[in-house]
Amino acid sequence: MRRMLLLIMCVCYMGILIARSLTALPNADESNYSLPAWNLANHGSFGMPVAEPIHNTVMPGWTKPVVGFDKNCYMFMPLPLIAQAAWFRLLPYSVLTLRLFSAMWAIVALLACFYLVRKLTGSDAVALLAAALTASDYMFLTRASMGRMDMMSLALGFLGLTAYVHLRECRFKRALWVGNAFVCLSGLSHPNGGLLSLIGLA
Numbered sequence: 001m002r003r004m005l006l007l008i009m010c011v012c013y014m015g016i017l018i019a020r021s022l023t024a025l026p027n028a029d030e031s032n033y034s035l036p037a038w039n040l041a042n043h044g045s046f047g048m049p050v051a052e053p054i055h056n057t058v059m060p061g062w063t064k065p066v067v068g069f070d071k072n073c074y075m076f077m078p079l080p081l082i083a084q085a086a087w088f089r090l091l092p093y094s095v096l097t098l099r100l101f102s103a104m105w106a107i108v109a110l111l112a113c114f115y116l117v118r119k120l121t122g123s124d125a126v127a128l129l130a131a132a133l134t135a136s137d138y139m140f141l142t143r144a145s146m147g148r149m150d151m152m153s154l155a156l157g158f159l160g161l162t163a164y165v166h167l168r169e170c171r172f173k174r175a176l177w178v179g180n181a182f183v184c185l186s187g188l189s190h191p192n193g194g195l196l197s198l199i200g201l202a
Helices: 002-023 028-043 078-090 095-121 124-136 138-144 150-167 172-189 191-201
Strands: none
Touching: 002 095, 002 124, 002 138, 028 078, 028 095, 078 095, 078 150, 078 172, 095 124, 095 138, 095 150, 124 138, 138 150, 150 172, 150 191, 172 191
């Protein structure tokens, strides 16, 4: 019964995310964060092909001209770019497929949230409520249907906390290794997610 309710919740939520992904206006971050991954999948470099090299202009707050973005772009954490490049080798590049990448990680985050709360409380009902409340949060829903790395970072952080809580009683060293490995991957997706996950693990 618990697994059936969890499955129903995830399927319904994925439907909501797909509907929002189809109707939400495009965001500038979605192109900025996905084009290096698209370029890596198709041309083998992290360049942002829509960025024109500006040799004599300095952006506000920067000290040097912006040169070479069209060939190499290292201003983002590497893990989402590599994962998205693999994703774009499987599915055609579009706003919808980009957003589905985030939606997939949102489902992983909700499942990790469920199992974390269930392990801490011993209650299926409380775990389902926690996952449902997380899913209904406006910022969670917005980020889950936006083509950014936020959901990937969150899901990996939740997986680290969940792995640690599940393993700590019987295999403490493995709990530390696995938990910290996921936290590290979370940080390689977005520094904020990694730092928050590390604080939670500590």
